[in-house]
Amino acid sequence: MVKKAVLIGINYPGTEGELLGCVNDVKRTHKSLVELFGFLEENITELIDTDMSKTQPTGKNILDALSELVGSAKPGDVLFVHYSGHGTRVPSETGENDDTGFDECIVPFDSNYITDDDIREIVSKVPKSCSITIVSDSCHSGGLIDSSKEQIGDSFEKKPNKGLFKRLFGLFSSKDSTREVVVEETSTKTNKIEEKVDENRAIVRSRFLPLDTSINMLKQKTGRDDIKLGNIRTTLFDVFGEDASPKVKKFMKVILSNLRESIGEGLTLLGQSIGEGLVLTHIGKVATDFMKEKLEDEEYMKTAMRTQVKNKKEVYAGASNGGLVDNATLLSGCQSYQTSKDMGDTKEEAYGAFTNSIHTILAESKGKISYKELVSQSRMLLEKDEYTQRPGLYCTDSYLNAPFIC
Numbered sequence: 001m002v003k004k005a006v007l008i009g010i011n012y013p014g015t016e017g018e019l020l021g022c023v024n025d026v027k028r029t030h031k032s033l034v035e036l037f038g039f040l041e042e043n044i045t046e047l048i049d050t051d052m053s054k055t056q057p058t059g060k061n062i063l064d065a066l067s068e069l070v071g072s073a074k075p076g077d078v079l080f081v082h083y084s085g086h087g088t089r090v091p092s093e094t095g096e097n098d099d100t101g102f103d104e105c106i107v108p109f110d111s112n113y114i115t116d117d118d119i120r121e122i123v124s125k126v127p128k129s130c131s132i133t134i135v136s137d138s139c140h141s142g143g144l145i146d147s148s149k150e151q152i153g154d155s156f157e158k159k160p161n162k163g164l165f166k167r168l169f170g171l172f173s174s175k176d177s178t179r180e181v182v183v184e185e186t187s188t189k190t191n192k193i194e195e196k197v198d199e200n201r202a203i204v205r206s207r208f209l210p211l212d213t214s215i216n217m218l219k220q221k222t223g224r225d226d227i228k229l230g231n232i233r234t235t236l237f238d239v240f241g242e243d244a245s246p247k248v249k250k251f252m253k254v255i256l257s258n259l260r261e262s263i264g265e266g267l268t269l270l271g272q273s274i275g276e277g278l279v280l281t282h283i284g285k286v287a288t289d290f291m292k293e294k295l296e297d298e299e300y301m302k303t304a305m306r307t308q309v310k311n312k313k314e315v316y317a318g319a320s321n322g323g324l325v326d327n328a329t330l331l332s333g334c335q336s337y338q339t340s341k342d343m344g345d346t347k348e349e350a351y352g353a354f355t356n357s358i359h360t361i362l363a364e365s366k367g368k369i370s371y372k373e374l375v376s377q378s379r380m381l382l383e384k385d386e387y388t389q390r391p392g393l394y395c396t397d398s399y400l401n402a403p404f405i406c
Contacts, residue, residue, distance in 0.1 A: 001076040003405075004043045005033055006065045010057050010085035010109050011050055011347070015220060016213050017107075019205055019342045020350030022084035023048045025137060028351070028359050029082045036367035037405050039080075045069070049109040050347075057085070059112025060243040066122045075129035080405060084352050087138040087340075088113070088209040092317035093233055094255070101318020103247070104336075106138060107209060111221040112240045115247045117319060123328050130327060133405055137333040137352040139208030139340050151400050152375050153335055153392030205342040207333075207352070234291060242303050251315040252304040259291055329371055329399050331358070334389035341387060354391055357381045362404070370401045 009026030011019050026048055033039035045065050047057035055061055069079055086107040092099040105113040126132045209217070215227050222239045237244045237252045244252075294300045313319055333340035333354035344350025357378040361369065369377075375393040382389060393400075 001078065002043060002074065003033075003037065003039045003078040003080070004045075004069055004073075005030075005039055005080040005082070006045045006069050007047070008057050008062060008065075008081075008083045008085065009046075009048045010107070011048075012086065012107075012109065012217070013050060015217050017086055017209050017217055019086070019207065020344050020347045021342045021352050021355075022137075022207075023050045024347075024350055025084035025352045025355040026082065028355065029135075032359055032362055032367070033080065033405075036362060056110075057108055058110040058243075059108040059114055059240065059245060062106075062108055062114060063118065063122070063245070066119070070122055070125050070132075073127050073130045075127060077127075077130045078405060079126065079130055079132040081132065081134045082137075082355075083135070084137045084207075084355060086207055086209045088211070088214045090115075090214075090232055090317065091211075091229060093230055094251070094315060094317075096316070098313070099316040099318075101316060103317045106136075107214070107217075110240075111214075111218045112244065113236060113248070114245050117247050117314075118245045121246065124325055126325055126327060128325075128327060131399075132325075132328045133331070134328065135331045135355070135358070137207070137340055137354045139206060139334065139338070149394065149396060151372065151393045151395055151397075152379070153332070153390065153394070203343075203345050206339045207342050208339040231290075237304070238290070238294075241300075246307070247315065249304055249307040250309045253307050253309050254312050254315045256291060256295070256301065256304050260295060326396050326398075329395035330393070331371070331375055332392040332394070335392055338389050340389055353382060353385075353387050353389065354378065357391075367404065367406075369404050371395060371404055372400050374404050 007026040007029055009022040009024070011022050026046055030044055030046065033044060034041065045055070045068075047055045047061055047065060049057055055065070066081065069081070073079060083106060088105050088107050089102045090105055090113065091102050103113075103115045103117070105115050106119075107113060123132060123134070211229070215229075215232070218232070218235065219225055219227050222235065224235055224239065227235050233248050233251045234255070236248045240248075309315070333352065341353040342350065343353055343356070358374060360381065361374055361377050371393055375391050378391045382391070
């Protein structure tokens with residue numbers, strides 16, 4: 001039996017969305033894994049963006065690290081994943097009436113978004129004889145899974161209306177004693193965040209990227225100035241190609257196939273026309289014209305067309321390939337409708353509120369604690385410190401009272 005971990009911490013230095021505590025979360029988690037749970041240094045992979053000697057947390061590197069963790073697992077192995085960084089939501093872009101959801105994504109260092117469906121697809125390959133624990137200290141992390149059993153939390157009860165989020169995410173608000181976050185729906189503007197910081201406490205940052213900030217960071221990383229709602233996924237595919245997330249490549253296969261069909265080439269997918277009703281109303285003219293030019297680019301088309309798509313609904317924003325496998329456990333820093341907090345005035349002392357709470361508890365208990373007890377105590381500790389985020393626990397009944405990690 002081997003214990004292996006992938007730890008991801010992204011501070012996004014020099015960007016609009018800069019955070020300070022995510023890399024420190026990784027360092028603290030690394031220390032706990034070694035000292036409390038017997039992980040060997042050589043079995044811990046770190047991806048952080050503040051040290052160029054480390055593997056950088058790009059979209060490709062994160063997907064590769066997770067795939068290697070799962071793909072190399074042997075019977076009885078214990079797998080662990082920690083993510084500290086931004087979460088964001090990308091609205092639907094297919095133009096179909098049924099596509100009314102949004103993709104919840106983690107935001108890699110290079111803005112090559114990874115969707116919740118991509119993560120579920122990798123985790124679904126964990127051997128049944130292994131266990132995997134995922135700790136996500138990012139915003140809307142309670143929405144990482146849609147159909148696994150929610151043992152602690154209310155993400156499913158209060159899941160936001162998908163139609164509302166299709167209209168630039170709708171109205172979302174969260175308050176605590178140090179910060180007020182207000183995201184407003186308007187017909188012409190994307191989300192704005194307003195901060196109020198208490199003088200008696202450390203600066204608080206949200207680990208959620210509003211759509212406008214997310215697009216600005218994507219522009220900065222890709223050098224593209226024409227990115228807007230309607231061509232986010234096409235931009236990701238154009239810039240990252242084969243390294244784009246699997247769901248983005250599936251999206252492009254369906255859209256490009258439909259585009260070919262719409263101009264008379266009659267391309268079909270799985271023996272059936274996929275163009276019926278797909279009017280591309282959300283794909284802007286610039287994106288459509290760009291893709292028409294690419295139809296003649298054999299290499300460009302090959303990257304998309306060799307991607308497997310069982311059903312066009314797989315590309316829908318908010319689509320789910322199912323919950324976590326029975327041997328997987330998710331600890332989320334907040335509910336699907338909440339934001340996680342990044343605390344601290346300097347990069348030396350900053351931390352994620354949720355990560356800080358669980359490692360405080362682990363240190364006091366010397367690691368001898370169940371999943372249920374850990375999340376319950378984390379909730380109480382955060383509430384005592386006047387945070388409004390409420391951690392969640394998602395797992396089967398057999399893991400609810402099982403010892404954390406081991």
